[in-house]
Amino acid sequence: MRFSLSTATAVLAAAAFLTPLANGQLITEEPSVAPGPTSTQTPIPEPTAAPTPGNGPSPRGFTNFAFTEYQKLFVSDGVRRWAKEEQALYAGLYSLDLSVPWTSDKPAWKNLTYRSTGEGETAGQFGISKDNATLFFFDGKVHKYDVKTNTWAPDTSAPSLGNDSVPFEFADHIVTDPETGILHGFGPLVPLWTIADPEADGYLVSMAAFDPATGNYTYSYNTNSGGPNGTNPNSLVFSAATKKLYAFEWERTQNDSALFEYDTSSKKWTQLNTTGDAPTSRGGVCFAPAYGGTKLILAGGKSVTDTTGAKNAALDDIYVYDVPSSVWRKMANASKPYHGAACAVTGDFFIIWGGYNVYATGNYTANEDGPAIFNISANTWGTNYSPTPAGTPPSKDSSNKPSTASQTWAALIRGEMILLAAVVATLSLL
Structure with missing residues:
Protein backbone atom coordinates (compact mmCIF):
# COMPACT_ATOMS: atom_id res chain seq x y z
CA MET A 1 0.00 0.00 0.00
CA ARG A 2 1.25 3.45 -0.77
CA PHE A 3 0.26 6.79 0.57
CA SER A 4 1.66 10.33 0.37
CA LEU A 5 1.03 13.81 1.73
CA SER A 6 1.81 17.15 0.09
CA THR A 7 3.48 19.65 2.40
CA ALA A 8 3.79 22.79 0.33
CA THR A 9 0.16 23.06 -0.70
CA ALA A 10 -1.14 22.09 2.70
CA VAL A 11 1.05 24.64 4.45
CA LEU A 12 0.40 27.55 2.13
CA ALA A 13 -3.30 26.93 1.51
CA ALA A 14 -4.45 26.08 5.02
CA ALA A 15 -3.85 29.28 6.96
CA ALA A 16 -6.12 27.96 9.68
CA PHE A 17 -3.32 25.85 11.07
CA LEU A 18 -0.12 27.46 9.79
CA THR A 19 0.48 31.18 9.24
CA PRO A 20 2.37 32.31 6.10
CA LEU A 21 6.15 32.15 6.12
CA ALA A 22 7.52 35.01 8.15
CA ASN A 23 11.05 34.99 6.83
CA GLY A 24 11.28 32.66 3.82
CA GLN A 25 14.00 30.58 5.41
CA LEU A 26 15.11 27.30 3.86
CA ILE A 27 17.14 24.81 5.84
CA THR A 28 19.27 22.30 3.96
CA GLU A 29 20.65 19.99 6.63
CA GLU A 30 21.80 17.20 4.33
CA PRO A 31 25.45 16.90 3.25
CA SER A 32 24.62 15.16 -0.04
CA VAL A 33 22.69 17.40 -2.38
CA ALA A 34 22.51 16.45 -6.05
CA PRO A 35 23.01 19.15 -8.70
CA GLY A 36 19.82 21.00 -9.50
CA PRO A 37 18.41 24.45 -10.19
CA THR A 38 19.96 27.11 -8.02
CA SER A 39 17.81 28.45 -5.22
CA THR A 40 17.90 32.11 -4.20
CA GLN A 41 17.20 31.16 -0.61
CA THR A 42 20.18 30.95 1.72
CA PRO A 43 20.44 27.98 4.09
CA ILE A 44 20.42 28.97 7.75
CA PRO A 45 21.45 27.14 10.90
CA GLU A 46 18.85 24.73 12.19
CA PRO A 47 16.76 25.94 15.17
CA THR A 48 18.01 24.51 18.44
CA ALA A 49 16.28 21.19 19.02
CA ALA A 50 17.12 17.70 20.17
CA PRO A 51 18.11 15.42 17.28
CA THR A 52 15.70 12.74 16.19
CA PRO A 53 16.84 9.24 17.28
CA GLY A 54 18.42 7.06 14.62
CA ASN A 55 20.00 9.95 12.69
CA GLY A 56 16.65 10.66 11.08
CA PRO A 57 15.08 13.96 10.07
CA SER A 58 15.20 16.68 12.69
CA PRO A 59 11.89 17.59 14.39
CA ARG A 60 9.37 18.97 11.91
CA GLY A 61 5.80 18.78 10.72
CA PHE A 62 3.90 18.54 7.44
CA THR A 63 6.49 16.50 5.57
CA ASN A 64 5.66 14.98 2.22
CA PHE A 65 5.61 11.22 2.70
CA ALA A 66 4.81 7.92 1.02
CA PHE A 67 5.21 4.31 2.06
CA THR A 68 5.05 0.71 0.91
CA GLU A 69 4.24 -2.01 3.43
CA TYR A 70 7.19 -4.15 4.58
CA GLN A 71 9.57 -1.95 2.58
CA LYS A 72 10.06 1.77 3.27
CA LEU A 73 8.52 4.99 4.52
CA PHE A 74 9.91 8.00 2.63
CA VAL A 75 9.71 11.55 4.01
CA SER A 76 10.72 14.73 2.23
CA ASP A 77 11.02 18.35 3.36
CA GLY A 78 8.79 19.74 6.11
CA VAL A 79 8.18 22.79 8.27
CA ARG A 80 9.76 23.78 11.56
CA ARG A 81 7.89 26.18 13.87
CA TRP A 82 9.54 27.47 17.01
CA ALA A 83 7.60 30.69 17.69
CA LYS A 84 4.39 32.37 16.60
CA GLU A 85 5.91 34.18 13.61
CA GLU A 86 9.04 32.10 13.11
CA GLN A 87 9.22 29.10 10.83
CA ALA A 88 11.50 27.60 8.23
CA LEU A 89 11.24 25.06 5.44
CA TYR A 90 13.43 21.99 5.65
CA ALA A 91 14.97 20.43 2.57
CA GLY A 92 15.82 16.74 2.74
CA LEU A 93 14.90 13.19 1.77
CA TYR A 94 14.96 10.22 4.17
CA SER A 95 13.76 6.63 4.32
CA LEU A 96 12.67 4.50 7.28
CA ASP A 97 13.25 0.78 6.70
CA LEU A 98 10.06 -1.22 7.31
CA SER A 99 11.62 -4.56 6.36
CA VAL A 100 13.70 -4.99 9.54
CA PRO A 101 12.96 -4.77 13.28
CA TRP A 102 13.86 -1.59 15.18
CA THR A 103 12.89 0.38 18.27
CA SER A 104 11.68 3.95 18.71
CA ASP A 105 15.00 5.04 20.21
CA LYS A 106 16.96 3.40 17.37
CA PRO A 107 14.79 3.56 14.22
CA ALA A 108 16.24 2.46 10.88
CA TRP A 109 16.45 5.89 9.21
CA LYS A 110 18.66 6.57 6.19
CA ASN A 111 19.66 9.98 4.83
CA LEU A 112 19.18 9.99 1.04
CA THR A 113 20.50 12.16 -1.77
CA TYR A 114 18.36 15.26 -2.09
CA ARG A 115 17.93 17.83 -4.82
CA SER A 116 15.95 20.97 -5.34
CA THR A 117 13.43 20.93 -8.17
CA GLY A 118 12.95 24.62 -8.84
CA GLU A 119 13.77 28.20 -7.99
CA GLY A 120 13.30 28.56 -4.26
CA GLU A 121 11.35 25.30 -4.14
CA THR A 122 11.96 21.95 -2.52
CA ALA A 123 11.27 18.45 -3.73
CA GLY A 124 7.49 18.71 -3.62
CA GLN A 125 4.82 16.03 -3.35
CA PHE A 126 5.68 12.59 -4.65
CA GLY A 127 4.43 9.06 -5.27
CA ILE A 128 5.98 5.59 -5.54
CA SER A 129 6.02 3.36 -8.61
CA LYS A 130 4.20 0.03 -8.31
CA ASP A 131 7.51 -1.85 -8.36
CA ASN A 132 8.75 0.40 -5.53
CA ALA A 133 11.87 1.25 -7.55
CA THR A 134 11.16 4.92 -8.35
CA LEU A 135 9.87 8.02 -6.60
CA PHE A 136 8.11 10.52 -8.86
CA PHE A 137 8.23 14.18 -7.78
CA PHE A 138 6.12 16.85 -9.47
CA ASP A 139 6.40 20.63 -9.69
CA GLY A 140 5.43 21.30 -13.32
CA LYS A 141 8.08 18.78 -14.38
CA VAL A 142 8.60 15.13 -13.50
CA HIS A 143 11.65 14.30 -11.38
CA LYS A 144 12.64 10.65 -10.90
CA TYR A 145 14.55 9.30 -7.94
CA ASP A 146 15.98 5.76 -8.19
CA VAL A 147 15.43 4.02 -4.85
CA LYS A 148 18.04 1.29 -5.37
CA THR A 149 20.90 3.50 -6.55
CA ASN A 150 20.01 6.63 -4.52
CA THR A 151 20.38 8.78 -7.64
CA TRP A 152 18.27 11.24 -9.63
CA ALA A 153 17.49 10.83 -13.33
CA PRO A 154 17.45 13.83 -15.71
CA ASP A 155 14.25 15.86 -15.41
CA THR A 156 11.36 15.02 -17.69
CA SER A 157 9.38 17.82 -19.32
CA ALA A 158 5.84 18.34 -18.16
CA PRO A 159 3.25 16.33 -20.12
CA SER A 160 1.35 18.36 -22.68
CA LEU A 161 -2.19 19.34 -21.80
CA GLY A 162 -2.96 20.65 -25.29
CA ASN A 163 -4.55 24.08 -25.27
CA ASP A 164 -5.74 23.72 -21.70
CA SER A 165 -4.53 26.58 -19.55
CA VAL A 166 -4.74 24.57 -16.33
CA PRO A 167 -1.21 23.79 -15.09
CA PHE A 168 0.29 20.34 -14.77
CA GLU A 169 0.36 19.69 -11.06
CA PHE A 170 -0.74 17.62 -8.12
CA ALA A 171 -2.15 20.20 -5.75
CA ASP A 172 -2.43 17.77 -2.86
CA HIS A 173 -1.53 14.18 -1.94
CA ILE A 174 -0.46 11.38 -4.28
CA VAL A 175 -1.30 7.69 -3.90
CA THR A 176 -0.48 4.71 -6.13
CA ASP A 177 -2.76 2.02 -7.51
CA PRO A 178 -0.57 -1.07 -6.88
CA GLU A 179 -2.25 -2.94 -9.73
CA THR A 180 -2.06 -0.39 -12.56
CA GLY A 181 0.81 1.72 -11.24
CA ILE A 182 -1.15 4.92 -11.92
CA LEU A 183 -0.53 7.75 -9.47
CA HIS A 184 -3.67 9.55 -8.27
CA GLY A 185 -4.04 12.79 -6.38
CA PHE A 186 -5.90 16.05 -6.11
CA GLY A 187 -5.30 18.13 -9.20
CA PRO A 188 -5.43 21.86 -9.88
CA LEU A 189 -8.38 23.89 -8.66
CA VAL A 190 -10.69 24.69 -11.57
CA PRO A 191 -12.19 28.22 -11.34
CA LEU A 192 -15.96 28.17 -11.83
CA TRP A 193 -15.81 31.32 -13.93
CA THR A 194 -13.79 29.48 -16.56
CA ILE A 195 -16.36 26.72 -17.09
CA ALA A 196 -19.65 28.36 -16.18
CA ASP A 197 -20.95 31.89 -15.68
CA PRO A 198 -18.09 34.42 -15.83
CA GLU A 199 -19.57 35.96 -12.71
CA ALA A 200 -19.49 32.68 -10.81
CA ASP A 201 -17.30 32.51 -7.75
CA GLY A 202 -15.45 29.55 -6.26
CA TYR A 203 -13.58 26.48 -7.44
CA LEU A 204 -14.13 22.83 -8.26
CA VAL A 205 -11.80 20.16 -6.95
CA SER A 206 -10.21 18.12 -9.72
CA MET A 207 -8.57 14.71 -9.56
CA ALA A 208 -5.31 14.16 -11.41
CA ALA A 209 -3.70 10.94 -12.63
CA PHE A 210 -0.20 10.23 -13.93
CA ASP A 211 0.73 7.01 -15.72
CA PRO A 212 4.50 6.40 -15.39
CA ALA A 213 4.34 3.79 -18.17
CA THR A 214 3.18 6.31 -20.77
CA GLY A 215 3.99 9.66 -19.18
CA ASN A 216 0.36 10.72 -19.63
CA TYR A 217 -1.11 13.22 -17.17
CA THR A 218 -4.86 13.80 -17.04
CA TYR A 219 -7.24 15.54 -14.70
CA SER A 220 -11.00 15.52 -14.42
CA TYR A 221 -13.76 17.27 -12.53
CA ASN A 222 -17.51 16.99 -12.19
CA THR A 223 -19.71 20.05 -11.74
CA ASN A 224 -22.03 17.92 -9.61
CA SER A 225 -19.29 15.92 -7.94
CA GLY A 226 -20.45 16.28 -4.35
CA GLY A 227 -16.83 15.82 -3.33
CA PRO A 228 -14.72 17.38 -0.58
CA ASN A 229 -14.11 21.10 -0.48
CA GLY A 230 -11.44 21.77 -3.07
CA THR A 231 -10.05 24.81 -1.27
CA ASN A 232 -9.25 22.74 1.84
CA PRO A 233 -6.36 20.30 2.04
CA ASN A 234 -7.62 16.70 2.03
CA SER A 235 -5.88 13.51 3.12
CA LEU A 236 -6.11 10.78 0.48
CA VAL A 237 -5.63 6.99 0.50
CA PHE A 238 -6.12 4.19 -2.03
CA SER A 239 -7.92 1.00 -1.02
CA ALA A 240 -6.72 -2.08 -2.89
CA ALA A 241 -9.81 -3.92 -1.62
CA THR A 242 -12.33 -1.60 -3.31
CA LYS A 243 -9.99 -0.04 -5.90
CA LYS A 244 -11.28 3.36 -4.87
CA LEU A 245 -9.87 6.51 -3.31
CA TYR A 246 -10.90 7.81 0.10
CA ALA A 247 -10.49 11.42 1.18
CA PHE A 248 -10.81 12.93 4.63
CA GLU A 249 -11.56 16.64 4.35
CA TRP A 250 -9.55 18.78 6.72
CA GLU A 251 -11.36 21.24 8.96
CA ARG A 252 -14.79 20.53 7.52
CA THR A 253 -17.24 23.06 8.98
CA GLN A 254 -20.47 21.23 8.13
CA ASN A 255 -21.85 18.93 10.80
CA ASP A 256 -21.73 15.81 8.65
CA SER A 257 -19.29 13.18 7.43
CA ALA A 258 -15.84 14.36 6.36
CA LEU A 259 -15.12 11.06 4.59
CA PHE A 260 -15.57 10.78 0.81
CA GLU A 261 -15.14 7.95 -1.69
CA TYR A 262 -13.94 8.49 -5.26
CA ASP A 263 -14.53 6.04 -8.11
CA THR A 264 -11.67 6.35 -10.60
CA SER A 265 -13.78 4.73 -13.34
CA SER A 266 -16.89 6.91 -13.11
CA LYS A 267 -14.85 9.87 -11.78
CA LYS A 268 -17.51 10.61 -9.20
CA TRP A 269 -17.39 11.39 -5.50
CA THR A 270 -19.70 9.93 -2.85
CA GLN A 271 -19.98 11.40 0.63
CA LEU A 272 -20.08 8.38 2.93
CA ASN A 273 -22.74 7.99 5.59
CA THR A 274 -20.59 6.62 8.38
CA THR A 275 -21.54 5.38 11.85
CA GLY A 276 -19.68 4.64 15.07
CA ASP A 277 -17.16 6.92 16.79
CA ALA A 278 -16.44 9.28 13.91
CA PRO A 279 -13.45 11.66 14.32
CA THR A 280 -14.32 15.24 15.19
CA SER A 281 -13.62 17.96 12.63
CA ARG A 282 -9.86 18.47 12.37
CA GLY A 283 -6.96 19.29 10.10
CA GLY A 284 -3.39 18.04 9.78
CA VAL A 285 -4.35 14.37 10.23
CA CYS A 286 -2.37 11.31 9.22
CA PHE A 287 -4.38 8.88 7.07
CA ALA A 288 -3.32 5.44 5.84
CA PRO A 289 -4.86 2.18 4.55
CA ALA A 290 -4.43 -1.12 6.40
CA TYR A 291 -5.19 -4.82 5.85
CA GLY A 292 -5.35 -4.55 2.08
CA GLY A 293 -7.47 -1.43 2.23
CA THR A 294 -10.30 -3.07 4.18
CA LYS A 295 -9.57 -0.60 6.99
CA LEU A 296 -8.38 3.01 7.09
CA ILE A 297 -6.37 4.47 9.98
CA LEU A 298 -6.74 8.15 10.93
CA ALA A 299 -4.61 9.70 13.67
CA GLY A 300 -4.00 13.06 15.30
CA GLY A 301 -4.46 16.48 13.77
CA LYS A 302 -5.63 19.83 15.14
CA SER A 303 -9.10 20.48 16.47
CA VAL A 304 -11.16 23.15 14.72
CA THR A 305 -13.14 23.89 17.88
CA ASP A 306 -10.24 25.87 19.36
CA THR A 307 -10.41 28.90 17.07
CA THR A 308 -8.27 31.18 19.24
CA GLY A 309 -5.22 28.97 19.49
CA ALA A 310 -4.92 30.01 23.13
CA LYS A 311 -4.72 26.41 24.30
CA ASN A 312 -3.28 23.18 22.94
CA ALA A 313 -5.52 22.10 20.09
CA ALA A 314 -3.26 19.27 18.86
CA LEU A 315 -4.90 15.84 19.13
CA ASP A 316 -3.66 12.46 20.37
CA ASP A 317 -6.54 10.21 19.31
CA ILE A 318 -6.63 7.49 16.65
CA TYR A 319 -9.51 5.87 14.76
CA VAL A 320 -9.98 2.77 12.60
CA TYR A 321 -12.56 2.91 9.80
CA ASP A 322 -13.95 -0.40 8.57
CA VAL A 323 -14.53 0.01 4.84
CA PRO A 324 -17.11 -2.81 4.28
CA SER A 325 -19.37 -1.74 7.17
CA SER A 326 -18.62 2.01 7.04
CA VAL A 327 -18.13 2.10 10.81
CA TRP A 328 -15.58 4.17 12.76
CA ARG A 329 -13.98 2.82 15.95
CA LYS A 330 -12.03 4.97 18.40
CA MET A 331 -8.86 3.29 19.63
CA ALA A 332 -6.45 3.86 22.53
CA ASN A 333 -5.01 7.39 22.57
CA ALA A 334 -1.33 7.97 21.88
CA SER A 335 0.94 9.25 24.64
CA LYS A 336 1.15 12.65 22.92
CA PRO A 337 -0.56 14.64 20.16
CA TYR A 338 0.50 14.36 16.51
CA HIS A 339 -0.44 17.36 14.35
CA GLY A 340 0.97 17.27 10.82
CA ALA A 341 2.78 13.95 11.25
CA ALA A 342 3.91 11.30 8.74
CA CYS A 343 2.70 7.71 9.05
CA ALA A 344 2.83 4.21 7.57
CA VAL A 345 1.26 0.78 8.04
CA THR A 346 2.91 -2.64 7.89
CA GLY A 347 0.77 -5.61 8.88
CA ASP A 348 -0.62 -4.92 12.35
CA PHE A 349 1.65 -1.94 12.95
CA PHE A 350 0.70 1.70 12.42
CA ILE A 351 3.77 3.95 12.65
CA ILE A 352 3.56 7.71 13.20
CA TRP A 353 6.42 10.21 13.33
CA GLY A 354 6.99 13.95 13.53
CA GLY A 355 4.42 16.70 13.63
CA TYR A 356 3.61 18.96 16.57
CA ASN A 357 2.54 17.96 20.06
CA VAL A 358 1.62 21.53 21.01
CA TYR A 359 -0.40 23.93 18.90
CA ALA A 360 -1.08 27.18 20.75
CA THR A 361 -0.46 30.90 20.39
CA GLY A 362 3.27 31.54 20.49
CA ASN A 363 4.11 27.91 21.18
CA TYR A 364 4.64 25.27 18.49
CA THR A 365 6.48 22.27 19.86
CA ALA A 366 7.61 19.58 17.42
CA ASN A 367 7.82 15.93 18.45
CA GLU A 368 11.50 15.20 19.02
CA ASP A 369 11.42 11.48 19.77
CA GLY A 370 11.44 8.52 17.43
CA PRO A 371 8.46 6.95 15.67
CA ALA A 372 5.58 5.77 17.87
CA ILE A 373 4.20 2.31 17.11
CA PHE A 374 0.57 1.26 17.41
CA ASN A 375 -0.52 -2.38 17.23
CA ILE A 376 -3.90 -2.20 15.49
CA SER A 377 -5.19 -5.66 16.41
CA ALA A 378 -4.04 -5.42 20.05
CA ASN A 379 -5.07 -1.74 20.39
CA THR A 380 -1.85 -0.91 22.22
CA TRP A 381 0.99 1.60 21.77
CA GLY A 382 4.62 0.57 22.10
CA THR A 383 8.21 1.25 21.09
CA ASN A 384 9.17 -2.02 19.33
CA TYR A 385 8.61 -2.50 15.61
CA SER A 386 8.76 -5.88 13.85
CA PRO A 387 7.60 -6.52 10.27
CA THR A 388 5.26 -9.32 11.34
CA PRO A 389 2.40 -10.45 9.08
CA ALA A 390 -1.03 -9.01 9.76
CA GLY A 391 -2.74 -10.72 12.69
CA THR A 392 0.51 -11.99 14.26
CA PRO A 393 0.84 -10.80 17.89
CA PRO A 394 4.23 -9.27 18.82
CA SER A 395 6.28 -11.78 20.81
CA LYS A 396 6.90 -9.27 23.62
CA ASP A 397 3.29 -8.19 23.99
CA SER A 398 2.25 -9.86 27.24
CA SER A 399 -1.39 -8.96 26.63
CA ASN A 400 -1.39 -11.39 23.75
CA LYS A 401 0.28 -14.22 25.61
Missing part, protein backbone atom coordinates in the same frame (compact mmCIF):
# COMPACT_ATOMS: atom_id res chain seq x y z
CA PRO A 402 -1.78 -17.02 27.23
CA SER A 403 -2.31 -16.67 30.96
CA THR A 404 -0.40 -18.85 33.47
CA ALA A 405 -3.58 -20.80 34.17
CA SER A 406 -4.21 -21.53 30.52
CA GLN A 407 -0.58 -22.58 30.06
CA THR A 408 -0.91 -24.97 33.03
CA TRP A 409 -4.07 -26.54 31.67
CA ALA A 410 -2.44 -26.87 28.26
CA ALA A 411 0.52 -28.66 29.82
CA LEU A 412 -1.77 -31.03 31.73
CA ILE A 413 -3.75 -31.83 28.60
CA ARG A 414 -0.55 -32.51 26.65
CA GLY A 415 0.61 -34.79 29.48
CA GLU A 416 -2.67 -36.72 29.50
CA MET A 417 -2.48 -37.15 25.70
CA ILE A 418 1.07 -38.48 25.93
CA LEU A 419 0.05 -40.94 28.69
CA LEU A 420 -2.96 -42.10 26.69
CA ALA A 421 -0.79 -42.67 23.64
CA ALA A 422 1.61 -44.77 25.70
CA VAL A 423 -1.23 -46.92 27.05
CA VAL A 424 -2.60 -47.48 23.56
CA ALA A 425 0.83 -48.44 22.29
CA THR A 426 1.29 -50.91 25.18
CA LEU A 427 -2.08 -52.55 24.61
CA SER A 428 -1.34 -53.01 20.94
CA LEU A 429 1.66 -55.14 21.84
CA LEU A 430 -0.35 -57.58 24.02
